[in-house]
Amino acid sequence: MLVRELRRILPAASVIDDAESLRPYECDGLPAYRQMPLVVVLPETVEQVQQIMRLCHEQRVPVVARGAATGLSGGALPLADGVLLSLARFNRILAIDPLQRSARVQPGVRNLAISEAVAHLGLFYAPDPSSQIACTIGGNVAENAGGVHCLKYGLTVHNVLELKLVTADGELVTLGGPALDAPGYDLLALMIGSEGMLGIVVEVLVKLLPMPARAQVMLAAFDDLEKAANAVGEIIAAGVIPAGLEMMDGFAIRAAEAFVHAGYPVDATAILLCEVDGSNEEVSDHVALVRNLLLRLGATEVRTARDEAERVSFWKGRKSAFPAVGRISPDYYCMDGTVPRRNLARALTGISELAERYQLPVANVFHAGDGNLHPLILFDANQPGELQRAEDLGGEILELCVQVGGTITGEHGVGHEKLHQMCVQFTPAELNQFRAVKAAFDPEGLLNPGKVIPQPRHCSEYRALGPEARMAPSQRGGEGA
Amino acid sequence: MSGAADQTGPLQQQVAEACGSGTPLQIQGGGSKAFYGRPAGAGKPLVVTGHRGIVCHEPKELVVTARAGTSLEELEATLAAEGQMLPFEPPCFAPGATLGGAVACGLSGPARPYRGAVRDFVLGLRLINGRGEVLRFGGEVMKNVAGYDVSRLMTGALGTLGLILEVSLKVLPRPEQELTLVQERSEAEAIEQMNRLAGQPLPLSAACHDGLNLYLRLSGTDSAVQAARGLLGGEMLEKGRDYWRGVREQTHGFFCDDAPLWRLSLPSAHPPLDMPGRQFVDWGGAQRWLISDQPAATLRRTLERAAGHATLFRGGDRTGEVFHPLSPALQRIHRQMKRAFDPLGILNPGRLYRDI
Numbered sequence: 001m002l003v004r005e006l007r008r009i010l011p012a013a014s015v016i017d018d019a020e021s022l023r024p025y026e027c028d029g030l031p032a033y034r035q036m037p038l039v040v041v042l043p044e045t046v047e048q049v050q051q052i053m054r055l056c057h058e059q060r061v062p063v064v065a066r067g068a069a070t071g072l073s074g075g076a077l078p079l080a081d082g083v084l085l086s087l088a089r090f091n092r093i094l095a096i097d098p099l100q101r102s103a104r105v106q107p108g109v110r111n112l113a114i115s116e117a118v119a120h121l122g123l124f125y126a127p128d129p130s131s132q133i134a135c136t137i138g139g140n141v142a143e144n145a146g147g148v149h150c151l152k153y154g155l156t157v158h159n160v161l162e163l164k165l166v167t168a169d170g171e172l173v174t175l176g177g178p179a180l181d182a183p184g185y186d187l188l189a190l191m192i193g194s195e196g197m198l199g200i201v202v203e204v205l206v207k208l209l210p211m212p213a214r215a216q217v218m219l220a221a222f223d224d225l226e227k228a229a230n231a232v233g234e235i236i237a238a239g240v241i242p243a244g245l246e247m248m249d250g251f252a253i254r255a256a257e258a259f260v261h262a263g264y265p266v267d268a269t270a271i272l273l274c275e276v277d278g279s280n281e282e283v284s285d286h287v288a289l290v291r292n293l294l295l296r297l298g299a300t301e302v303r304t305a306r307d308e309a310e311r312v313s314f315w316k317g318r319k320s321a322f323p324a325v326g327r328i329s330p331d332y333y334c335m336d337g338t339v340p341r342r343n344l345a346r347a348l349t350g351i352s353e354l355a356e357r358y359q360l361p362v363a364n365v366f367h368a369g370d371g372n373l374h375p376l377i378l379f380d381a382n383q384p385g386e387l388q389r390a391e392d393l394g395g396e397i398l399e400l401c402v403q404v405g406g407t408i409t410g411e412h413g414v415g416h417e418k419l420h421q422m423c424v425q426f427t428p429a430e431l432n433q434f435r436a437v438k439a440a441f442d443p444e445g446l447l448n449p450g451k452v453i454p455q456p457r458h459c460s461e462y463r464a465l466g467p468e469a470r471m472a473p474s475q476r477g478g479e480g481a
Numbered sequence: 482m483s484g485a486a487d488q489t490g491p492l493q494q495q496v497a498e499a500c501g502s503g504t505p506l507q508i509q510g511g512g513s514k515a516f517y518g519r520p521a522g523a524g525k526p527l528v529v530t531g532h533r534g535i536v537c538h539e540p541k542e543l544v545v546t547a548r549a550g551t552s553l554e555e556l557e558a559t560l561a562a563e564g565q566m567l568p569f570e571p572p573c574f575a576p577g578a579t580l581g582g583a584v585a586c587g588l589s590g591p592a593r594p595y596r597g598a599v600r601d602f603v604l605g606l607r608l609i610n611g612r613g614e615v616l617r618f619g620g621e622v623m624k625n626v627a628g629y630d631v632s633r634l635m636t637g638a639l640g641t642l643g644l645i646l647e648v649s650l651k652v653l654p655r656p657e658q659e660l661t662l663v664q665e666r667s668e669a670e671a672i673e674q675m676n677r678l679a680g681q682p683l684p685l686s687a688a689c690h691d692g693l694n695l696y697l698r699l700s701g702t703d704s705a706v707q708a709a710r711g712l713l714g715g716e717m718l719e720k721g722r723d724y725w726r727g728v729r730e731q732t733h734g735f736f737c738d739d740a741p742l743w744r745l746s747l748p749s750a751h752p753p754l755d756m757p758g759r760q761f762v763d764w765g766g767a768q769r770w771l772i773s774d775q776p777a778a779t780l781r782r783t784l785e786r787a788a789g790h791a792t793l794f795r796g797g798d799r800t801g802e803v804f805h806p807l808s809p810a811l812q813r814i815h816r817q818m819k820r821a822f823d824p825l826g827i828l829n830p831g832r833l834y835r836d837i
Binding site: 101121143144154172175189208210211212233239278280340341371372405406407410412414426430437440441443452 | 627630633682
């Protein structure tokens with residue numbers, strides 16, 4: 001019935017409902033959770049999206065939007081009784097305005113494609129999540145994506161000027177605009193990071209920044225994790241805002257080195273990669289300052305990339321750290337908590353204690369400058385119980401982040417994955433307020449229902465387990481996959 | 482510090498009582514921006530100035546958390562002592578301006594196009610909603626995507642969605658060097674040049690045009706600022722700091738006028754607007770001040786054609802809509818959002834728009 005109606009709106013090839021063709025849509029970048037959707041639609045125009053939403057609204061059918069499906073929290077996990085709306089065909093850059101420094105793009109445009117399209121103008125789009133080759137701007141908006149350079153250049157919310165979105169009842173609304181602000185509530189900021197629960201983004205106006213005249217990266221080796229963590233805060237306290245400030249632990253260093261031969265010191269306990277950019281003079285000043293500081297703070301070695309080739313090589317090791325770890329372990333589970341920088345060492349120690357208790361190795365590769373941890377839990381899904389143990393360990397790591405003053409997700413989103421931890425981070429009244437915000441946009445609860453905001457019953461059950469019971473994997477509540 | 486006090490309890494009680502009786506509340510801070518927005522109607526005053534004090538400032542974290550009644554003066558002095566600053570340069574307009582008022586009004590100074598607006602630096606806050614519940618959103622960390630971004634939604638909402646109790650802000654190190662260059666330019670030339678320069682890797686931190694001259698502020702390391710100065714040329718302005726303070730605080734001569742003052746927000750590269758009245762171009766072209774007696778409707782039509790919007794900032798007829806009217810679809814979302822936070826409509830009703 002619904003499928004027949006959808007075929008009236010869209011060409012036959014844009015409506016998929018046979019099991020074999022639906023299969024690729026059953027999960028996103030977190031394959032631990034899988035669900036076949038009722039039907040997949042691939043609209044090509046804003047009008048088609050509006051028609052689909054009107055139809056689904058009329059029939060009270062839930063809709064999950066999907067970009068490139070690189071998300072790591074199960075945010076684009078389909079619903080068995082719902083429509084999966086893919087924005088893959090919205091893949092055009094509509095306009096570039098060099099003087100105004102903005103680009104108008106469709107949501108299915110890949111993140112990196114924007115920077116590539118404006119490079120000849122000396123401009124770039126700043127947020128650069130690790131998946132930037134594949135992930136799309138629509139998904140970046142849904143997750144408020146960050147990346148290596150957000151310490152200096154901000155997150156998606158700081159780099160988007162305007163969104164056009166289709167509401168749950170099919171209306172087209174514009175939030176923000178080409179000016180620096182818009183009248184009324186800052187709904188643009190609210191929409192960014194709302195994980196597809198408030199509207200379907202169909203057009204994005206992004207801000208472009210001038211490419212820095214020069215960038216220089218330094219690699220500092222440490223024989224002690226705490227010294228490295230301490231250096232992070234000291235660099236920033238010295239008045240330098242690095243373009244990127246990343247940390248890798250020994251496990252990650254060795255995995256990356258074995259994989260891409262970046263020239264990393266494999267006997268180090270931790271390394272920091274610190275990139276400074278700006279004018280030629282500024283970079284020279286900052287390199288000297290940071291170098292001396294790092295040595296004074298106990299770095300066993302500080303290397304400044306001699307040329308562009310070495311700079312690229314230093315970063316290549318960092319960027320390939322996830323696949324490098326993937327090479328040595330059958331499976332890995334990537335976490336995403338943020339802690340205040342001053343508690344980095346405490347969080348890392350806590351993580352290694354938890355890893356010990358769960359008997360699973362954890363590698364750490366992360367955005368140290370903004371305290372955004374990405375512990376990688378290594379496991380083997382073919383060993384009975386290991387996936388569950390990895391998930392339990394992950395959940396505890398996130399709760400540890402909350403305990404030390406941080407948050408359960410810095411840039412991957414809550415999605416389906418972190419519903420339990422939302423109950424830990426927020427009070428029932430706060431969760432209720434989130435539900436009211438959702439209802440203001442989507443009173444019938446048709447957009448990506450069940451994600452991000454746990455139901456009150458879910459939380460009361462989870463809280464009732466108590467901290468002791470929650471630690472026992474066998475007794476953990478939850479819906480699983 | 483002197484007079485620091487946590488009044489969360491009494492404030493919550495007052496909101497809860499008002500909620501019980503359906504009594505509208507008029508949130509009052511330092512009163513420095515009482516002129517802004519639509520006039521406060523009848524309602525019981527809810528005074529926040531006693532809820533003050535810096536809760537936490539960790540210089541290495543680049544984060545400061547303070548209660549809403551803390552004066553901007555105290556906050557800025559605390560940051561300056563550690564070589565830091567509020568990057569968005571909030572205007573005070575009068576002594577006694579508070580942090581809560583700065584965030585609720587969402588106003589940013591000359592650095593806005595280059596460093597960001599208030600909302601860009603809000604990391605988290607605590608608030609009391611219209612049901613009298615104390616809620617906390619966001620936090621003290623740079624990256625946080627757990628739940629909706631309610632903290633930024635509060636910025637510029639003029640207290641109509643919640644009483645802001647406490648705000649955590651990202652702060653930045655003060656630049657080592659700062660100087661201002663002056664060049665004689667027509668308005669059209671200045672707008673074009675400001676936009677061109679913003680697309681180049683220069684340590685630009687403010688750019689305005691007063692009708693005769695273009696003013697460019699450079700901030701950064703001494704070496705970077707001197708190099709850019711050589712590249713750009715122009716006269717160096719003495720007392721550059723005072724000049725920009727005048728622009729931010731509206732003590733600059735341009736603003737000394739009793740006629741209505743409009744704030745026009747539009748795409749920065751838009752050519753000069755041909756309108757009756759006097760204009761001052763700030764924010765590299767993206768914010769233009771207009772002193773004019775033109776009817777609101779005519780003015781707003783012009784701004785809509787320019788893809789911008791107009792706010793009646795000071796003076797004029799404030800009984801109508803002061804902020805640019807919203808499209809019907811957006812109006813509906815605004816009403817629903819108001820209801821989501823303040824179902825009885827007791828928080829600053831009518832201050833932002835007549836019906837919310």
